[in-house]
Amino acid sequence: MDVLANLMLGFSTAATPENLLYCLLGTVLGTAVGVLPGLGPSTTIALLLPFTFTLGPTPSLIMLAGIYYGAQYGGSTTAILLNLPGEPSSAVTALDGYQMARQGRAGHALAIAATSSFAAGTLATFVIVLFAPVLSSVALEFGPAEYFSLVVLGLIFSVALAHGSAVRALAMVVFGLLLSLVGNDVTSGEPRFTFGRLELADGINFVTLSVGFFGIAEILRNLETEGTAGIVTRTIGRLLPSRADLRACVAPIARGTAIGSLLGILPGGGALLSSFASYTLEKKLSDTPGRFGQGAIEGVAGPEAANNAGAQTSFIPMLTLGLPANAVMAMMVGAMVIQGIVPGPNVMTERPALFWGLIASMWIGNLMLLVLNLPLVGVWARLMTIPYTWLFPAILTFSAIGIYSLNGNVFDLYALCVSGVLGYVLLRLGCEPAPFLLGFVLGPMLEEHMRRAMLLSFGNPAVFVTRPISAGLLLLALLALLAMAFPAIAKKRNKVFVE
Template sequence: MLDNLALGFSVATTPANLAFAFLGCLLGTLIGVLPGIGPVATMAMLLPITYSLSPIAALIMLAGIYYGSQYGGSTTAILLNLPGESSSVVTALDGHAMARDGRGGIALAIAAIGSFVAGSFGTLALAAIGPMLAGVAQNFGAPEYFSLMLFGLVCATLLAAGDFLKAIAMVVAGLLMGIVGTDVNSGASRFTFGTVNLSEGIEFVIVALAFFGLAEVIGNLVQQSHRHGTISKVGRLMPNRTELRESAPAIARGTILGSILGLLPGGGAVLSSFASYMFEKRISKNPERFGRGAIEGVAGPESANNAGAQTSFIPLLTLGIPSNAVMALMMGAMMIQGIAPGSAVMTTNSSLFWGMVASMWVGNLMLLIINLPLVGLWVKLLSVPYRVLYPCIVVFCCIGVYSLNSSSFDVYLASALSVCGYLLVRLGCEGAPLILGFILGPLLEENLRRSLLLSQGNPSIFVERPISATFLALILVMLALFLLPSARKQREEAFQE
């Protein structure tokens, strides 16, 4: 592992890759600070730019945006009670209470320290677990990949916020959108409605920009509220020994919990931060302190969301399965570069895999250095009116879509899908299950058909092979547990809390 990390640092520390890591971290912090512009929308907007970059530079920059946004969201959540990122919502509960008491600087420092510790641990977990999972994946065939992808979609559906049936509907919609185009085996056109422009299918970039870029803009314009708030006094930045001693166990617990939840399909930063806050509150001897400035309520969730962000790369890079919408975009970026996500990345392109791993630690160090000194600058960015931001976002999205094929049809299609995306959000449907269904749909179909060809049409191949049968059994267990009234009630209470 040390030799592989040495290879990774030799790749990550080249001037060009350092520059892209810094750019990604800076952009991530920026969009984390600004409410209404999340990492998914930003990464979707930047996907067309990655065509002109080297694979390692593109992935380093996009990864920096993801974990950088976790840092940025905590700054405004603590000082202004305005979470820039959904994973920072729980940080605002105790972080802003600390800021009102004149301890805003301590809350920011604890958030930064916890994030760095968790990010470093997540990077080491990726370096340690990645090769082992990649070795297991070498034994996977078409039936195993089909069952694994089905397991991932079921997990993403069960862990999605909101109504279960709506999450299923969004996954099915994504699967149907994924099979639009020409069938590779038969050459028949499917769901093209006689339009030549759809014969090659719907571009991933178009769907990502429509549902996570343009639809977000429409939603923010309709529901825009005045983002005014009193900036709390930062105060001293360095926590004392007592504060470090109180926060250290929460940082450790949040790091471990976030690292585990980040591995799960449907998990990641948001689920990790909420789970950590609820866990810290339940094990506390004085739970009434939470919401009134408990330092554990900042240390735990901030560590968990960064650990979850780092370890969510493990299923993508080793098994080729995106665990959340951000990882689906990363998978799309890899496919744009001609890289098939999965265990082959580590064997055929080891410099890319280990370069990404090393760049995550470098990026976390950059974030630790640039965030605290620039607190004042990030807070001032909130004074930029949204009416100035949204035309720039719309124009940038349209240029990105048009640049794919120099086709105005793509722009019209993205516009139509963005309206659909906004209406689905108003109906309480999440976009994450749809994008996961869209990107896994063609792969799911390909492995299903390949499996049935191998077995001459006999579906028992999925239960005769041990690994495939294990994933199918896990699906049945999860569905059985979810159907229990107590489990469904706990899920609803967790998301409401």
């Protein structure tokens, strides 16, 4: 009965005209940025954070969430029609989806991709409904020591699941933690690393940093490449798949949803990893694995279900524990802080309408995406013909206006430029920005809970290993670090990410 009552509260909140409007805006915008390579959800959410000041907490979070899972839909369109994934998680879809398009079955591939995403999104929403309250109730039993250990585990997992070198990812986490120390000390009020600048008294602005790293840096990187791929829109064909196609896709959708729901909760690229894992599983289970890469419809259904489920279940640790699973969730945490909300288990009890309204909006948003995406597939494909040289000046202008509107301070614009150039340099060095942003967001939480635990234990650091839950979490973090250090495991990890 509690589940039913919570769902009724959520749908009554999400179904208000204002929230429906922002849900629609978020899903349409998310689809558009998923279609356009270089304008992913991380960049878009970073750019829109300054403009959420004027919105209420519920509509702003509903819109930002719609952008995230909407981008998973949009990425599949260009993957199928252009062999150019709009989102990294749609890269697997391109393997068979583009081959289907070349065979005149683009309509079938697009329909299965949309149907798989909707089915997975619906099931993942119910996973959130069932497991979020359980995690929130468990989290209420956590003390400062347990939260400290949980944050450490999350940061270590983000390193283990990051692409490329684990050493670079660890360095980026440490860099983010160091920058989070800038500002006045919370306990003593003494300035730390401010270099006498009053603008840094409250720390480095999260919005400025995220727009620089995910907006400006991405623009600089995208300007290195020119040209667009050829569009296969002349052979889209009928959208309705055959019964045989539907029967063949039922099991891959179910397996992809299960994989995505599980991996989405883990810190790191849950949607990306789940789509690759789903494709690998479907290929191994198939009686004719040679069909994969040649237009196998299962190679579209499974990964699309997995990446959408992974995108939605990544909200579980953010909503229940205040622990972001990826860079987008870190920005969602920033959006909640902007609105005066402390992320964590108390959100469910103190703001139930916001909590359940956001969850209900996910199902409504997925329904909107299913209804809108297929009729508008031609429009999304034509977006690819817009030259990037036309897009990036508008994005830069939009970014500068948004950042300046925060405090009306020119210093923020200088900080935007510095963070953008720094982000670009780090990208060129092969360093991912996601672990950095997680370190920056979780740094204050890590420091706060460590200090509280030390105060309650009268300065005895043994409190972190004498409490069972805390000790268990730290043991898991240590095992993850040791696993990455073993040559065989490190080699296998690198091979997986290369593939």
